[in-house]
Amino acid sequence: MTELFWIASLIFTTYMCIDCINRKEHFVWIIVMIVLMPVGAIAYFFAVKNRVSAPSSSNSGDQSSNVSKPSFFAPSQPRKELDTEETLQLKELIGKYDKAYHHEKLGQIYLEQKKYDLAIEPFQEAVKRDPEMNEARYGLAKCYYGQGRFSESAEVLEELVQIDKKFDYGNAIFGLAECYRLSGQEDKALETYEAVINSYHFFKAYYHYAKLLDKRGKKQEAIDYMKSIIGSSKDLPDYKLEKERRWIDEAYKFLRKNGIELA
Secondary structure (H helix, E strand, C coil): CHHHHHHHHHHHHHHHHHHHHHHCCCCHHHHHHHHCCCHHHHHHHHHHHHHHHHHHHHHHHHHHHCCCCCCCCCCCCCCCCCCCHHHHHHHHHHHHHCCHHHHHHHHHHHHHCCCHHHHHHHHHHHHHHCCCCHHHHHHHHHHHHHCCCHHHHHHHHHHHHHHCCCHHHHHHHHHHHHHHHHCCCHHHHHHHHHHHHCCCCCHHHHHHHHHHHHHCCCHHHHHHHHHHHHHHHCCCCHHHHHHCHHHHHHHHHHHHHCCCCCC
């Protein structure tokens, strides 16, 4: 029994140390946990980890349901809600420790609630304190996008894509292409869409790339890309086909408008 106790204590302490590093808490906590194992790890759990993470557990189902969705393009009106226990605790921790991690988590909560105006400052503060916190940079870009500030969103995404071109499985660079298009920067949009479709199979990217080509008088190239959407759709599983249905239908409309009928 004693051996099992110490094995469990070691695992728990290791987990708490990793959490402490991820949160960028003071390194003294790690020393305390190692020296006073497992008492130090238990103290850290109740003093730091549990204070922030416990209230959010009730929302874990909502968060997990969003994992597979395209996360960038979702502008909508903010919901009017009072601060939750979690946001109040995060604000208290920010007041005490002013950690980038807590700023970023506060921003993410407001972003999920579509409170873009409230989320912007926490994300900015997180990036200011930790320039390597890419999730905060991405969240800031989403806020600007949600407010219709596409040029500002593009500026943030440019920095993020320079750091990690594949961030969020290609959604970041795809978002950059969209922001260029929506802000009227069509040359940059074409270049970025091309980079997207060379690496990812986002039908929306193919469609808007083709539309921009058509706008530039490159009709045949546009037609070819619309045909590629139709061709690729034939091999999609049902769930993916339903997800891409809008862009498949739009491609058919474009082709019919240009006198091309496909079986």
